[in-house]
Amino acid sequence: MHFSFTEEHDMFRDTVREVFAGECSAEAIRTSWESDDGRVPGLWATLAEVGVLATMAPTEAGGLGMDEVASVRLLEEAGYAGVPEPLMEHMAVAVPALAVAGASELLDPALSGGSTVTLALASGGPNVVAAASADLVIAEHSESLVAVDAEALTVTPKDSIDQSRRLFEISFDPDAAHPLAGADVALAADRAALGTAAQCVGVARRLLDTTVEYVTERRQFGKPVGTYQAVKHHLANVRLGIEFSAPLVYRAAWSVAHCDDSVLRGRDVSMAKAMASDAVDRACRAALQCHGAIGYTFEYDLQIWLKRGWSLSGAYGDARQHRDRVADALGLLP
Amino acid sequence: MDLELSPRYIEFRDECRTWLHENRPTEEFSSMDSAAGFEQHRGWERTLFEGSWSVPAWPAAYGGRDCDLIEWLIYEEEYWLSGVPGRVSANGVSLLAPTVFNFGTKAQQDYFLPRMASGEQIWAQGWSEPEAGSDLAGIKTTAVRDGDDYVVNGQKTWCSRGKYADWIFCIVRTDPTAERHAGLSYLLVPADAPGMTRRTIQRLDGESGFAEIFFDDCRVSADHVLGEPGQGWAVAMAAAGSERGLNLRSPGRFMAAAERLRRLAAELGETADGLDARLRDEVVDAWIRAEAYRWQTYFVTAELMAGGDLGSEASLMKVFWSEMDLELHATALRLLGDEAEVPSDWLDGYVFALGGPIYAGTNEIQRNIIAERVLGLPRR
Numbered sequence: 001m002h003f004s005f006t007e008e009h010d011m012f013r014d015t016v017r018e019v020f021a022g023e024c025s026a027e028a029i030r031t032s033w034e035s036d037d038g039r040v041p042g043l044w045a046t047l048a049e050v051g052v053l054a055t056m057a058p059t060e061a062g063g064l065g066m067d068e069v070a071s072v073r074l075l076e077e078a079g080y081a082g083v084p085e086p087l088m089e090h091m092a093v094a095v096p097a098l099a100v101a102g103a104s105e106l107l108d109p110a111l112s113g114g115s116t117v118t119l120a121l122a123s124g125g126p127n128v129v130a131a132a133s134a135d136l137v138i139a140e141h142s143e144s145l146v147a148v149d150a151e152a153l154t155v156t157p158k159d160s161i162d163q164s165r166r167l168f169e170i171s172f173d174p175d176a177a178h179p180l181a182g183a184d185v186a187l188a189a190d191r192a193a194l195g196t197a198a199q200c201v202g203v204a205r206r207l208l209d210t211t212v213e214y215v216t217e218r219r220q221f222g223k224p225v226g227t228y229q230a231v232k233h234h235l236a237n238v239r240l241g242i243e244f245s246a247p248l249v250y251r252a253a254w255s256v257a258h259c260d261d262s263v264l265r266g267r268d269v270s271m272a273k274a275m276a277s278d279a280v281d282r283a284c285r286a287a288l289q290c291h292g293a294i295g296y297t298f299e300y301d302l303q304i305w306l307k308r309g310w311s312l313s314g315a316y317g318d319a320r321q322h323r324d325r326v327a328d329a330l331g332l333l334p
Numbered sequence: 335m336d337l338e339l340s341p342r343y344i345e346f347r348d349e350c351r352t353w354l355h356e357n358r359p360t361e362e363f364s365s366m367d368s369a370a371g372f373e374q375h376r377g378w379e380r381t382l383f384e385g386s387w388s389v390p391a392w393p394a395a396y397g398g399r400d401c402d403l404i405e406w407l408i409y410e411e412e413y414w415l416s417g418v419p420g421r422v423s424a425n426g427v428s429l430l431a432p433t434v435f436n437f438g439t440k441a442q443q444d445y446f447l448p449r450m451a452s453g454e455q456i457w458a459q460g461w462s463e464p465e466a467g468s469d470l471a472g473i474k475t476t477a478v479r480d481g482d483d484y485v486v487n488g489q490k491t492w493c494s495r496g497k498y499a500d501w502i503f504c505i506v507r508t509d510p511t512a513e514r515h516a517g518l519s520y521l522l523v524p525a526d527a528p529g530m531t532r533r534t535i536q537r538l539d540g541e542s543g544f545a546e547i548f549f550d551d552c553r554v555s556a557d558h559v560l561g562e563p564g565q566g567w568a569v570a571m572a573a574a575g576s577e578r579g580l581n582l583r584s585p586g587r588f589m590a591a592a593e594r595l596r597r598l599a600a601e602l603g604e605t606a607d608g609l610d611a612r613l614r615d616e617v618v619d620a621w622i623r624a625e626a627y628r629w630q631t632y633f634v635t636a637e638l639m640a641g642g643d644l645g646s647e648a649s650l651m652k653v654f655w656s657e658m659d660l661e662l663h664a665t666a667l668r669l670l671g672d673e674a675e676v677p678s679d680w681l682d683g684y685v686f687a688l689g690g691p692i693y694a695g696t697n698e699i700q701r702n703i704i705a706e707r708v709l710g711l712p713r714r
Contacts, residue, residue, distance in 0.1 A: 001343060001404050002336045003629070004636040069335050212709050224712045229698075232705030236653075239704055243650045247629040248622075254337045271622045323618040330596055330621060334608045 003250070005073060012051075012066075013073045019046055020081035026301040032084045033163040037133040044085060048113025052087075056096045061104065062111050063095070067257035068191065072198035072249055079202025079312070082304045084164035086130040088195035089119040093188050094138045097145055101180035106136060106147055117147075120170055123189040124316050131155045131168035139170070139177065140185055146177035162307035190256055190269045193316040197249050197269070197276035201242060203309045204276075204283035208238045210302060211287045225290070234286040241279030248272040267329035270322035277312075277319040284309040337632075339408070346401075347408045353385055354416040366422045367534075367542045372456075372498040375422035379453025389427055389451045396443070397451035403635045411586035415593070425495055426450045426457030428582050430503050433520070433573045437561035446522070458499035460490035460523070460547060461570070467492075468699045470505070471514040471567070475549060477506040477521055479563075482556055484508070484521060486529070486549040492693070496545030497534045500525050505566050508559075518566030522558040529553060539685045574695065575648045582694065583655045585628035591659070591683070592624035595666055598680075602669055613669055620662040627655055646707035649700040656690030656697060663687045 005013075023043045032040045047053050055071050057063020064070075071092045078087050090110065094117035098107040109115035115135035120128045122140050131137060132155050137148045155168040212235060215226030225231050252272035259265045284306050288295045295302045313319070327333050339347065359378060364371030382388035383397055391406040392398025401409065421427065427450060434446055449455040466472040475488025486506060493502065502523045509517030523530070529552030537543030561569040599617040603609040609617075630651070638644060663684035667674035674681065691697040705711045 001339055001632065002636055003632040004640070005335060208709070212711060216710075216712060223714065226705075226711040227714055229702065232711055233698070233701045235709055235711065236701035236704035239709060240650055240654060243647075244623070244626040244630050244654055247633040248626050250335070250633070251337065251629045254335055258337075271625055274619075274622055275626055320615065323615050323622070326622060327614055327618045330618065331600055332596065332603060332609060332614055332617060334603070 003247070005069070005250075009070055009073055012055075012070060013077060015050055016047075016052055016074050016077050017080075019043075019050060019052075020077055020083060024081045024083050026082070026304055029082055029084055029164065029304055038084060038130065038164075038166045039133060040084060043083075044116065045113050047085075047087070047091075048111070053091050053095065053113055054111040055091055057099045057107065057111055061099050061107060063099065068092070068194060068253040069250070069257055072194065072253040075195050075198035076202035076205070076246075076249075079199030079204075079308065080206045082164065082203070082206065082308050086116060086118045086134065088192070088199060089129060089138075090117045092195035093119055093121075093191045094136070096191070097138055097180055097183040097188055098147070101145075101183045103147065103178065103180060106178070109135070119188070119192060121185070121189050121192060121316075124192060126169055127158055127160070127167040128155075128170050129165050129167060131170050132157065132166065137170065137172075138180070138183075138188070139172065140188075141174055141177065143185060145180045145183040145185055145188060146174070147180055148172045148177045152176040160311060162311040164304070164308060165311055186262055186266070187256075189316070190262075190266055193273045193322070194249070194252050194256055194269050196312055196316045197245075197252070197273040200273075200276035200280040200309070200312050201246050201249055203305050203312060204238065204242050204245075204280045206305050207280075207283040207287040207302075207309065208235065208242065210305070211235060211238075211290045215290050231290055234290055238279075238283045238286045241275075241282045245272070245275035245279040248275050263329055267326055270317070270325040270329075273317055274319040274322040274326065277314070277322070280309040280313050281319075284313075343404060343408060346405050347412060350387070350409050350412045351416070353387060354412055354418055357381055357385060358416060358418050363419045365541060366420065367495070367497070367544075369498060372422060372495075375419055376453045376456060378419050379421070379423050379456070383452040388423070388453070389431070392431070392447070392451065396447040403639055404632075407584060407586070407631065407635065409586075410584035411589060414586040414590035417590075422495065423450065423453055423456055424582070425459050425499075425503075426455070426501075429459060429573050430457050433560060433569050436572055437520070437565070437569050441557075442522075442560065455500045456495065456498070458493045458496040458502045458545070458547075460493055460496070460502040460504035462492045463489055464491055468696050470570070471518075473505055473507060473518070475504065475506045476510060477508050477519060477554070478510075479508070479556065480553075483553045484556055484559075486521070486523065486552040486554055489546060489548050491535070491544075491546040493545045493547055494543070494693075496547055497532055497542065502547060503560070505570050508563050508566070512564075515567040517564060518570070519563045520560040520566045520569040521554060522560055523549075523552070523554050524558075527552050527554055537685065538688075539682075575644055583651075583659075585624065585631045588624040588627055588655060588658060588662070591662055592621045595620055595662055595669075598666060598669055613665065616661070616665040616668070620658070620665055623654075623658040623661075627651075627658060630654075646703055649695075649703040650708065652694055653691075653697045653700045653704070656687075656694075659687040659690050660684075 028040050051064050054063040055066045059065035117136045118130045118134040120139040154171045158167040160167045218225050249272045252268040255265045255268040294300050366375040390399040390401040477484040477486045504521045506521045508519040529550045531548045532545045534542045666680040
């Protein structure tokens with residue numbers, strides 16, 4: 001029993017944090033909202049270069065041979081930075097699915113950054129993120145996973161409150177899809193929920209840091225609003241949510257990487273997503289309330305993370321849905 | 335990261351489980367806050383001690399097993415799952431002992447620790463006063479040096495186990511000219527000291543819960559100051575870290591309670607027309623929270639074992655477990671519906687849990703600590 005990250009994990013996390021700090025500023029995110037493809041120029045290539053996209057591919061396939069324990073740490077940083085790319089979909093779900101299926105002609109460009117892969121799982125609902133700008137979609141079809149080329153897709157755009165999520169309803173001709181033999185739908189769904197939970201924790205951390213900074217600066221009645229107990233307690237509650245959801249995310253990452261029992265694995269993932277969704281919901285509410293009117297504006301950057309929080313909290317199952325899955329694992333469903 | 339128990343830990347867990355199963359008392363235990371129940375629980379402490387299970391994390395020289403933190407957490411999980419009686423010695427073992435190890439003289443350690451481990455000396459906490467609750471630095475009880483003794487005057491209150499305890503660890507003001515956090519000392523007072531009187535205070539459910547203690551020219555040997563005179567605040571804060579964090583409420587207690595709640599819900603779900611969806615959601619939430627507390631504790635434990643320090647983060651744990659415990663029991667009562675008001679273990683547990691957000695520093699104070707010391711928000 002040793003519940004901590006290795007130095008290697010920490011160093012990788014630090015590298016990725018620096019990449020995001022340098023290349024994915026709030027300004028870059030806003031620019032991506034205005035662009036046709038919704039991407040941050042250059043970021044994908046850098047993520048490929050430092051190995052992020054290849055984290056979960058085996059070394060013999062040209063990857064880093066790491067597992068979910070490493071990837072959740074990076075996705076937490078992606079949440080913190082508000083990265084508008086389909087990074088979780090690509091690196092945490094699509095890459096290992098392509099790898100296990102031995103689809104090297106599809107995997108190689110995904111690792112090198114030559115392609116972007118998104119996901120269409122039933123557990124993610126009808127709205128597929130970044131389907132128009134992706135080169136490939138890993139889709140759930142007849143209880144298995146298939147890979148669909150961009151040319152074989154019909155996409156219908158939908159708006160999201162979160163401009164970092166370009167949503168599309170998609171359809172495709174199943175005969176034009178590549179079957180991914182050996183890629184497990186339930187495992188993909190667990191990875192997606194886990195990766196989303198990790199991002200939720202990162203978003204919550206960002207909202208907390210931003211708000212702590214704001215209430216320390218902002219003065220009313222002659223002193224920082226952060227001196228008032230009502231404000232302090234809001235933010236202490238946010239910290240509590242983060243403190244007790246992050247270890248569940250790390251624990252679930254370990255389960256996905258090491259546990260052969262899919263019921264226990266699913267239970268651990270759902271516990272993590274339920275807590276992380278609740279934590280980020282709480283963070284969004286408190287951050288907005290503690291900012292007051294300025295936080296309610298489009299101009300102020302807080303909205304970037306509020307919207308990430310709102311969308312990711314519900315993505316791949318909200319807290320209630322995941323608690324239902326835990327209820328099932330605990331024998332509490334009829 | 336490795337979240338499997340290694341063979342060594344599995345062996346430890348099995349040994350622990352077997353011993354608890356074989357030595358589990360068969361008779362019903364009365365409340366540890368009644369005269370008879372107190373002695374019954376003392377007997378259980380003796381049994382634990384004889385099996386070297388009363389203080390497993392302590393050095394063997396003082397009756398322990400030199401367990402590391404992981405073993406201690408495993409022990410706690412097994413302890414609470416086994417359904418054996420609670421620990422009447424918790425104040426001493428969990429709150430006082432860490433400070434005796436840190437601040438005590440060799441003579442104090444050699445005298446107090448073995449007696450604490452065996453249940454021969456059971457301790458109560460004498461911190462709060464009628465005018466000093468959350469504002470602990472406002473205490474007024476004085477201890478004036480007179481030859482080899484201190485002469486204590488004043489009043490302590492809300493002392494858990496205070497009526498029957500053998501010793502009381504107190505914060506007293508030894509320098510009347512100093513204010514607030516200065517001039518305080520940590521004084522260990524035997525319950526038979528002349529000039530001490532104790533009175534039971536009934537809890538809101540009518541059970542005897544805690545005591546108030548009056549000192550009237552009560553003489554205590556100066557040898558019984560823990561740490562240096564004037565260092566009382568530092569000793570108390572070190573103890574408070576233990577109280578709020580790992581030592582007082584390990585995850586095992588709540589995992590066992592969450593599992594009992596799950597079973598209650600499963601049974602009711604079978605007899606009634608399935609469980610109400612909202613109640614089921616609450617049950618699951620309680621179960622998830624117990625797991626969250628467990629894994630957060632293991633995460634923090636890894637940091638502690640690597641030489642880290644718990645510090646103000648203990649406040650996060652205290653708020654979390656106390657509110658989790660209260661919600662868990664409130665859910666149980668909602669499940670019981672019309673029967674909730676009829677005395678039961680769940681109702682007892684609920685009344686006990688109601689105190690959680692109040693004792694060991696109210697959760698309002700804890701949230702201030704989280705905001706100021708963990709988040710760094712301005713004090714003024």
